[in-house]
Amino acid sequence: MSAIDADGVTKRYGHFEAVKDLSFSVQSGEIFGLRGPNGAGKTSTIRMLMDIIKPDAGRIWLLGESPSAATKNRIGYLPEERGLYKGLRVMDTLVYLAALKDVPRDEAEQRAEALLRRVNLWSNRQDKISALSKGMQQKLQFVVTILHDPDLVVLDEPFQGLDPINTELIQEMIAALPAQGKTVILSTHMMNQVEQLCDRILLMDHGRSVLYGRLDDIKQQFANNAVILRAAGDFDNLHGVRHVNDHGRYYELILEDEATPQDVLRQLVQIGTEVREFEVAKPALNEIFIEVVGNELEIGDLSPTISNPRSPISKAKRA
Amino acid sequence: MRKTLTVARHELFVNLRRPSYIVMTLSVPLLGLVGILLSVYFGGQIAGTVVSQFEAGVGRPIGYVDRSGWLDAVGGAAGEDVRIFESDQDARVALETEEISGFVIIPEDYLETGEVVRYVQGKGIFGFDELDRERIRGFLMNNLLENVDDPILQSRLRAPMHLSTVDVTGNESQELNPLDFVVPYAFSVLLIISIFTSSGFLLQSVAEEKENRVVEVLLSSLSPMQLMTGKILGLGVLGLVQIVVWFGAVWGVGAVAAASFAVLAGFRIDLSVIFLSMVYFLLGYLLFAAFMAAAGAASTTLREGQQLASIVTIIGAIPFMLASLFFANPDAGIIRVLSYFPLTAPIMMMQRLAIDEVSASEIVISIVLLVAGIVVGVWAAAKIFRIGILMYGQRLGPRQLWTALRQA
Numbered sequence: 001m002s003a004i005d006a007d008g009v010t011k012r013y014g015h016f017e018a019v020k021d022l023s024f025s026v027q028s029g030e031i032f033g034l035r036g037p038n039g040a041g042k043t044s045t046i047r048m049l050m051d052i053i054k055p056d057a058g059r060i061w062l063l064g065e066s067p068s069a070a071t072k073n074r075i076g077y078l079p080e081e082r083g084l085y086k087g088l089r090v091m092d093t094l095v096y097l098a099a100l101k102d103v104p105r106d107e108a109e110q111r112a113e114a115l116l117r118r119v120n121l122w123s124n125r126q127d128k129i130s131a132l133s134k135g136m137q138q139k140l141q142f143v144v145t146i147l148h149d150p151d152l153v154v155l156d157e158p159f160q161g162l163d164p165i166n167t168e169l170i171q172e173m174i175a176a177l178p179a180q181g182k183t184v185i186l187s188t189h190m191m192n193q194v195e196q197l198c199d200r201i202l203l204m205d206h207g208r209s210v211l212y213g214r215l216d217d218i219k220q221q222f223a224n225n226a227v228i229l230r231a232a233g234d235f236d237n238l239h240g241v242r243h244v245n246d247h248g249r250y251y252e253l254i255l256e257d258e259a260t261p262q263d264v265l266r267q268l269v270q271i272g273t274e275v276r277e278f279e280v281a282k283p284a285l286n287e288i289f290i291e292v293v294g295n296e297l298e299i300g301d302l303s304p305t306i307s308n309p310r311s312p313i314s315k316a317k318r319a
Numbered sequence: 320m321r322k323t324l325t326v327a328r329h330e331l332f333v334n335l336r337r338p339s340y341i342v343m344t345l346s347v348p349l350l351g352l353v354g355i356l357l358s359v360y361f362g363g364q365i366a367g368t369v370v371s372q373f374e375a376g377v378g379r380p381i382g383y384v385d386r387s388g389w390l391d392a393v394g395g396a397a398g399e400d401v402r403i404f405e406s407d408q409d410a411r412v413a414l415e416t417e418e419i420s421g422f423v424i425i426p427e428d429y430l431e432t433g434e435v436v437r438y439v440q441g442k443g444i445f446g447f448d449e450l451d452r453e454r455i456r457g458f459l460m461n462n463l464l465e466n467v468d469d470p471i472l473q474s475r476l477r478a479p480m481h482l483s484t485v486d487v488t489g490n491e492s493q494e495l496n497p498l499d500f501v502v503p504y505a506f507s508v509l510l511i512i513s514i515f516t517s518s519g520f521l522l523q524s525v526a527e528e529k530e531n532r533v534v535e536v537l538l539s540s541l542s543p544m545q546l547m548t549g550k551i552l553g554l555g556v557l558g559l560v561q562i563v564v565w566f567g568a569v570w571g572v573g574a575v576a577a578a579s580f581a582v583l584a585g586f587r588i589d590l591s592v593i594f595l596s597m598v599y600f601l602l603g604y605l606l607f608a609a610f611m612a613a614a615g616a617a618s619t620t621l622r623e624g625q626q627l628a629s630i631v632t633i634i635g636a637i638p639f640m641l642a643s644l645f646f647a648n649p650d651a652g653i654i655r656v657l658s659y660f661p662l663t664a665p666i667m668m669m670q671r672l673a674i675d676e677v678s679a680s681e682i683v684i685s686i687v688l689l690v691a692g693i694v695v696g697v698w699a700a701a702k703i704f705r706i707g708i709l710m711y712g713q714r715l716g717p718r719q720l721w722t723a724l725r726q727a
Contacts, residue, residue: 014722050539052709069542077539083532088333099325100540144536 002061003028003152003183004049009058011044011207018044020207021058026185026200029178033194033201033215034187035285037293041207042187043080046154049185050077063151073101076150080157080187082141086130090121090140093129094147101148108147115143119169134161142170146177153177156187171197191286201285205293219282222291225255227264230277238267252281322541326549327556334520334557343516344561347509348568381454382410382422387429390462401458414440423455435459506593507669509565510600514665515632517558518607521550525615525708526624534708543705551608558604562597592672595682599672602689603665606696607635613700616707617720631662638667649675659685661692 004026011019019041026032036042047053048060051067062071085093091112098108116122119139124132132140138161146153155174159167175197177184186198194201195215203211211218229235229251235244240259245252253264261280268275283291334340382402383390390403402419404410410422421439429435437455464473525547528534537546610631611624618624638645638657645654649671658667658677664685671677703720 047709052538072540075539077536079532079535081532081535083534083536085533086531096325096329097536097540100322100537102321 001028001064002026003030003063004185005059005061006045007059009045009048009055009060011041011048011053012056018207019048019055022204022207022209023058024202024209024212026183028183029181030199031174031178031184031186031197033198034185034204035194035201035289036204039206040204040293042156042204044207045204046077046156046185046187049154050075073148074151076145076148076153078141078145078153078155078158080160082134082137082160084129084137084141084144087128089126089128090116090132091125093140094144097144098147101150103148111147111149112143115147118173119143119166135163135166138162139166139170142173146173150182152183152185154185154187157189158186159188159190159193167193191284191289195285203289203292210292211288215285218288219285222283222288224281224283225257225259226281227253227255227261228277228279228281229253229268229275231268231273231275233271233273238264240264240267250277323545323549323552326537326541326546327553330520330524330550330553331556331560334524334554335560337520340516340520340557340561343512344564347565348572351568351572379417379420381451381458382413382419383425383455383458384410384422385425387425387427389430390425400454411438414438421451504670504673506565506569507596507666507673510562510596510669511603511666513558513561513565514600514603514607515635516561517554517604518611519628520557521554521608522611522615522624522628523621524550524554525612525704526618526621529616529618529708530620538709543708544701546708547612547701547704550612551605554608555601555604558600562600595672596669598686599665599669599689602686602693605693606661606665606689607631609693609696609700613703613707616700616704618707634662635666637663638670645670646674655681659688661689661696664689664692 002025004024006025007023009019009022010017022041022045034042034045044053048055049062049067051062051069051072060067063074065071088096091109094112094116095105095108098112099105103111112125113122116125119142121132121136121139121143124136129137129140138158142155142158145155153174158170158174162170171193174184174186184197186194188194198215200214201211201218202209230249231251235241235251235253238253240256240263241253242256243254245254255261255264261278265275265278268278380400380402382404384404384407402413404413404422407424410419413419414422421437424436424438426432426434426436435455437451439451460477464476467473467476528537534546541549611628614628614631615621615624618627641653641657644651648654654667654671657663658671658681660667668677668682668685706719706722
């Protein structure tokens with residue numbers, strides 16, 4: 001069953017088309033990645049899902065119905081830029097924002113206690129938000145998002161301002177959501193988080209869908225026929241190997257079109273090579289992103305992701 | 320509706336705790352109370368001083384030196400209050416030794432000119448001079464009347480008239496007590512302050528939520544219209560709370576003042592004026608609140624919002640700028656027009672109601688136009704709010720405002 005179905009959705013601001021004929025679906029219980037450079041139309045798409053703005057054309061089905069006031073209570077939204085009342089206390093903020101999702105005060109306080117303990121903010125419940133660090137505020141924003149037990153959770157840059165330990169904590173909490181029957185839309189520049197968490201992704205650019213589908217399929221689609229090898233020896237004469245790139249600490253073996261990694265591995269074993277590491281070379285999502293969006297991407301849009309130096313795409317770009 | 324009320328409750332309780340609101344709400348009754356206490360305390364002291372000086376003055380006679388010889392001629396004689404001196408020097412010595420409170424030189428041409436000169440020691444104080452003047456006048460009057468035989472004429476000369484004024488409609492006109500308009504006028508000013516305070520908080524609330532991006536989270540839970548309505552309702556109640564406190568204070572301080580000052584004892588505020596003032600308060604608040612919400616949504620920062628809102632508040636405050644004209648002629652044409660124009664009607668009409676008799680037809684016209692203004696204002700504000708609230712980093716310019724208004 002789909003949690004979201006978007007069909008031919010278009011949104012215009014005057015003469016500018018922010019979203020153009022966008023179609024995609026998100027399955028219930030999956031973590032779905034939404035990516036795109038700044039200005040790609042992600043925010044407009046999310047706002048249409050939230051029923052904050054209406055599409056000019058096309059239709060959206062959200063949790064089986066059109067977005068409406070009723071569906072708003074079933075959605076949790078973490079915006080890209082933190083949105084909290086600096087002068088309010090933590091618990092007051094949680095109770096108020098939960099009340100706007102029709103959660104009674106007692107219930108909100110109980111859930112807030114459990115979640116604040118989980119993210120180590122229980123001792124700060126009476127603090128004013130202005131007294132919290134950026135990382136603490138980000139964790140609080142995440143608590144606000146899931147406090148009312150939503151069916152659909154939309155997270156726009158949920159790891160912003162978090163240190164590695166808290167990034168892992170929030171990542172664990174996100175990863176646990178599908179098991180609770182929740183659907184998650186994750187929009188982040190941190191590609192390794194997308195790769196670790198998402199089943200499927202939608203990459204948008206200039207308001208259009210430019211990549212959409214299972215993450216593994218997309219990676220396969222962009223993979224060169226190559227393997228990464230850490231071993232000692234001479235590999236130029238291996239059958240099916242077209243070219244060998246020596247990167248010092250490892251070799252990159254570019255294969256003939258008809259050759260497979262299994263053929264190469266079998267030969268290495270037969271000639272008695274001591275293989276320390278053998279890996280089918282797949283491009284990192286970040287590199288696919290750069291390749292697809294590539295030339296139209298501004299410097300400011302480049303995400304601070306960990307690139308894979310072994311990727312053929314990386315090398316092709318550097319060359 | 321439940322979410323709207325949740326926003327309203329939130330706005331009310333958050334702003335009730337604002338120091339600026341607490342200070343402003345409590346300062347009015349506190350200032351009134353302090354004023355009354357100071358008046359009672361220092362007023363009593365000043366009155367005591369004046370009375371003691373009166374008594375000291377009354378206890379001493381006043382002297383005169385007659386150079387005209389006229390007083391002797393008509394047989395005028397000095398009483399207990401008046402002493403005759405032969406020369407200026409004798410009178411001066413008597414004054415310096417405090418036998419008399421002062422002396423008067425009656426010149427040769429007194430009957431022709433009426434000119435007399437009084438000599439005193441130091442400066443007189445308010446009231447004491449008046450008392451002395453009355454004694455001299457009475458003394459001279461008694462001497463002059465000795466030449467008039469007719470007792471009726473004598474009586475008329477002493478009290479030429481007992482004036483009463485009659486309204487052309489046939490009702491006996493009552494003398495206007497300054498408090499009859501000062502208190503309602505002051506109260507109307509308080510209501511106006513409350514309108515600007517509450518709608519100012521609304522602007523602040525919208526601008527802050529936009530600035531710190533909370534609005535994005537809020538709009539994932541409710542519609543822009545629900546948000547705006549909730550804010551207007553909550554801050555309207557905030558204004559009412561302020562007014563209730565001020566009402567209570569005026570009532571309480573008024574009771575204390577009435578017990579302390581006889582002049583206040585009979586003073587009553589007309590309940591119909593209070594009722595109409597409250598109507599204008601609510602309508603005025605709704606109109607200004609709508610504009611403030613739009614200004615907050617159309618701006619990127621609070622400061623920008625305040626600049627934008629100042630266009631409306633300056634127009635709204637025009638009645639204050641025309642205060643001198645208003646007091647000189649409350650029925651002037653421009654005053655009437657301003658009491659019909661929606662942006663100035665709340666303030667102008669509240670002031671007119673305070674000091675002038677306004678016809679029912681004028682009130683109806685004014686309220687109908689004000690309600691029409693509110694309908695248009697809220698409609699426009701809702702459109703601008705919906706478009707502007709999610710636009711970060713850029714202010715809505717005139718063209719964008721126009722586009723927002725034309726959008727369905």
